[in-house]
Amino acid sequence: MPVGVIARYRAHLPIGPSTPEVDLSEGSTPLIRSRNIGRALGLRHLYFKYEGLNPTGSFKDRGMVVAVARALESGSKVFMCASTGNTSASMAAYAARTGARAIVVVPSGAGRAQGSQPQIAMNKLSQALMYGAKVIALRGNFDFALETVRDLTSHYPVALMNSVNPARIEGQKTAAFEIVDALGDAPDYVVLPVGNAGNITAYWKGFREYHAAGKATRLPRMVGAQAEGAAPIVDGAPVADPKTVASAIRIGNPASWEGATSARDESGGTIAAVTDTEILSAQIRLAGSEGLFAEPASAAPLALLIRLVRDGKVEKEAVTVVVLTGSGLKDPDVALKNVEPPVELDGDARTLAKVLKL
Numbered sequence: 001m002p003v004g005v006i007a008r009y010r011a012h013l014p015i016g017p018s019t020p021e022v023d024l025s026e027g028s029t030p031l032i033r034s035r036n037i038g039r040a041l042g043l044r045h046l047y048f049k050y051e052g053l054n055p056t057g058s059f060k061d062r063g064m065v066v067a068v069a070r071a072l073e074s075g076s077k078v079f080m081c082a083s084t085g086n087t088s089a090s091m092a093a094y095a096a097r098t099g100a101r102a103i104v105v106v107p108s109g110a111g112r113a114q115g116s117q118p119q120i121a122m123n124k125l126s127q128a129l130m131y132g133a134k135v136i137a138l139r140g141n142f143d144f145a146l147e148t149v150r151d152l153t154s155h156y157p158v159a160l161m162n163s164v165n166p167a168r169i170e171g172q173k174t175a176a177f178e179i180v181d182a183l184g185d186a187p188d189y190v191v192l193p194v195g196n197a198g199n200i201t202a203y204w205k206g207f208r209e210y211h212a213a214g215k216a217t218r219l220p221r222m223v224g225a226q227a228e229g230a231a232p233i234v235d236g237a238p239v240a241d242p243k244t245v246a247s248a249i250r251i252g253n254p255a256s257w258e259g260a261t262s263a264r265d266e267s268g269g270t271i272a273a274v275t276d277t278e279i280l281s282a283q284i285r286l287a288g289s290e291g292l293f294a295e296p297a298s299a300a301p302l303a304l305l306i307r308l309v310r311d312g313k314v315e316k317e318a319v320t321v322v323v324l325t326g327s328g329l330k331d332p333d334v335a336l337k338n339v340e341p342p343v344e345l346d347g348d349a350r351t352l353a354k355v356l357k358l
């Protein structure tokens, strides 16, 4: 029987006897060993932590279940978040499950082209709507949406469910525990995308806590990938108008900026930017040579790893975990631009065989 992250890691979470039980069987995602990309890169121990298998299709469920349990415990029945998509899908699902009201604020242009890029992926929006959330498309970018939600929730009895809510970070750190539990120790490198920077903060907290508890003998180097058009931490300054095909990391002023730089500096890791072209080519390589379809933001860390290996910065014997933060089904429109459309054919088995060069 699969269990949710609260049941599995209760002792390490801010959960007490009076915290209500909440669970969608989130977490316990597979750590999948690479069959082909690792060999091609010359890395002997490459793994993918496949977070797309969480109940709403991204790692956001790990933190959301804890945040929702804590909000219910404190008597809150209205939840609110600003979202690039996955946070809203997750919050809306857990609100539906617990009978709370969900209010989601997304950057305006949601699901439709605004300029050249939709602000959030249509499938993520459809999740929030299906789970019954009230969705507001607020004119402006994600950073403005978050600022507005923080302002509102500080004045009204509404629980703020973004990753500035510390319970989110607590829940998300369980992914680090699972990696150690699966490998028997911490890996050498953990590579993950950095948007609002809550997740890199959470992983680092998780690895440190497990190390302090004697469950790991060492700590990994934390490697964060930003997109070149949305790389405030790499640039060292907020980006007013962040641009990237990877909507989940299209964030110009990360709320957990300090958490990310601490994780990088304390672990001896790095945060670097990759181009949209590198992201999309890593995404298609991951799908085509490992059978793992991840959303564009999730392909950013693989793109960065490929570059670091090329530059000789990763030892061949290193145990490396790439975190695939969300499912490719979240945002197929972006991916489909890079593959051949289906071939339309009028004919029988022989013509079909001919076309297929069998």
Ligand SMILES: *Cc1c(COP(=O)(O)O)cnc(C)c1O
Pocket (backbone or CB within 6 Å): 058, 059, 060, 086, 087, 163, 193, 194, 195, 196, 197, 198, 199, 200, 248, 249, 295, 297, 298, 325, 326, 327
């Ligand atoms: C939220 C999200 C990110 C970014 O995580 P942060 O904690 O904001 O840095 C990356 N990928 C996916 C799929 C996400 O949903």
